[in-house]
Amino acid sequence: MRVHLPGNAVNLRQRQWEKLRTLMYRTAKTDNFNTRRFKEHGIDPFSIHTLEDYIRRIPFTAKGDLLNDRLAHPPFGTNFTEPLDRYTRFCQTTGTATGQPMAVLDTPASWETMLACWRQVYRAAGIKAGDRIFFAFSFGPFLGFWTAFEAAARDCLVLPGGGLSSQARLEMMARYNATALCCTPTYALRLGESIGAPSGVNLNQLSVKRIIVAGEPGGSLPTTRERIRQLWGGAKLFDHHGMSEVGPVSYEDPEMPASLCVIEDCYFAEVVDSAGNEVPDGSEGELILTTLDRSACPLFRYRTGDWVCKKVFNDRLYLEGGVLSRCDDMVVIRGVNIYPSAIENIVLRYPEIAEFQIEQHKVENMDEVTLTVELAAGVDDSLLHRLQDRLRDTFSLRIPVKLAPQGSLPRFEFKAKRWHKVL
Numbered sequence: 001m002r003v004h005l006p007g008n009a010v011n012l013r014q015r016q017w018e019k020l021r022t023l024m025y026r027t028a029k030t031d032n033f034n035t036r037r038f039k040e041h042g043i044d045p046f047s048i049h050t051l052e053d054y055i056r057r058i059p060f061t062a063k064g065d066l067l068n069d070r071l072a073h074p075p076f077g078t079n080f081t082e083p084l085d086r087y088t089r090f091c092q093t094t095g096t097a098t099g100q101p102m103a104v105l106d107t108p109a110s111w112e113t114m115l116a117c118w119r120q121v122y123r124a125a126g127i128k129a130g131d132r133i134f135f136a137f138s139f140g141p142f143l144g145f146w147t148a149f150e151a152a153a154r155d156c157l158v159l160p161g162g163g164l165s166s167q168a169r170l171e172m173m174a175r176y177n178a179t180a181l182c183c184t185p186t187y188a189l190r191l192g193e194s195i196g197a198p199s200g201v202n203l204n205q206l207s208v209k210r211i212i213v214a215g216e217p218g219g220s221l222p223t224t225r226e227r228i229r230q231l232w233g234g235a236k237l238f239d240h241h242g243m244s245e246v247g248p249v250s251y252e253d254p255e256m257p258a259s260l261c262v263i264e265d266c267y268f269a270e271v272v273d274s275a276g277n278e279v280p281d282g283s284e285g286e287l288i289l290t291t292l293d294r295s296a297c298p299l300f301r302y303r304t305g306d307w308v309c310k311k312v313f314n315d316r317l318y319l320e321g322g323v324l325s326r327c328d329d330m331v332v333i334r335g336v337n338i339y340p341s342a343i344e345n346i347v348l349r350y351p352e353i354a355e356f357q358i359e360q361h362k363v364e365n366m367d368e369v370t371l372t373v374e375l376a377a378g379v380d381d382s383l384l385h386r387l388q389d390r391l392r393d394t395f396s397l398r399i400p401v402k403l404a405p406q407g408s409l410p411r412f413e414f415k416a417k418r419w420h421k422v423l
Helices: 007-028 033-040 051-057 063-072 108-124 143-152 166-175 185-193 222-231 340-347 383-395
Strands: 089-093 102-106 132-135 157-160 180-183 210-213 236-243 247-251 259-262 267-272 284-291 302-313 316-320 331-333 336-338 353-363 366-375 401-403 419-421
Touching: 007 033, 007 051, 033 063, 063 102, 089 143, 102 108, 108 143, 108 236, 108 247, 132 143, 132 166, 143 157, 143 236, 143 247, 166 185, 180 185, 185 210, 185 222, 185 366, 222 236, 236 259, 331 366, 336 340, 340 353, 340 366, 340 383, 366 383, 383 401
Parallel strands: 132 157, 132 180, 180 210, 210 236, 353 419, 366 401
Antiparallel strands: 089 102, 236 247, 247 259, 259 316, 267 284, 284 302, 302 316, 331 336, 353 366
16 A cells, blocks of 8 residues: 655655665675575565565565674675675674674775765764864774764864773863764763863863764663763753664754654665554654665665654654664663673683673663672682673673672573573
8 A cells, every 4th residue: 555645755755765776776686695585585676666565575684684694604794785805894793692793894885875874963963064073982893983983074173082091081072172072871971970070170171062972772861861961061962873784873853852863865764563564653663774875785674673663753754762672682781782692602601600690780870781600619710800801802891790609699400591680
């Protein structure tokens, strides 16, 4: 059944269809991850003629499909539409169920499409030429770090803060009059709490007027937003979200605060229920994305695992309240995607550990995890430091490791339940 859309929406849908049709045809001309999936489902991309037909016939793509492709064709998989030697940009995720990072490659052209998305994020936040943006990132292998930084460098003075302490970052922001800050909501809180006596850098020494946060849901939580604004002297806060497999997806529109506007000229988005059907306006469901511009590593109807509330405003799709939660068991800890099984797979590599538990708890409305381990008899507790280092190197995240007395942790005869949420 054809949906009747307002004029602006009709124009958007037409642009999306033209990009999607070109992308499917381009993908179909090479032997890759997507063409094999099309064949497995008996689909001829050249026989799809409308968006409605696309939705009806093209199956969802799950993260497990991408992981299996990389495991079958290590190390990069086969989601490419060009020869491998044309790919010049590398990033990787940490959010796989096996604890193994998943690499994603881009050509210069596909990388540029993501920079264009980030420039939309900046424009929506009121960032303009002459601004000085401080990046409180570790600058690890994650996509968001590099695309945010490089996109900003097209128009603004960019100040990299990787490898610095919070004290040094605040001093650098004051010294060079940074007018904007990019970081996770958790770190915006932590850095803000260091302003004043803890650091010696006072609020009147700072020039930050805008803060762009990403990596975890806090950027759209009212209490977190207000706390950040208070700590930073009333600076305006803007949320954003994206993922390495897909790219920068959304930005906060000042007309719809605490919600995210999907960049629909670059993504065909759906919000579906558990049966895979589009939900009505105002209802919750899983966000499904098709990349329209990132054609070097395209994804068709990708299940993001993000649980959102669909809101249509001015003929555009918004995620009311930002990303509400995850559909799977993944949690976001200080901007890093963590699966329980990913931590477990690392711990289980140490036979000296007799048993363990992972506790998920809240600190200032943000999720944190602590690992408690029980060592086998005679094992030196220096293992705790080695394990903590291994976790930090794997996830680029400090996960505290505590020691439990021998025999104190529960044992299991069937399925173990080692991940505990503390409300």
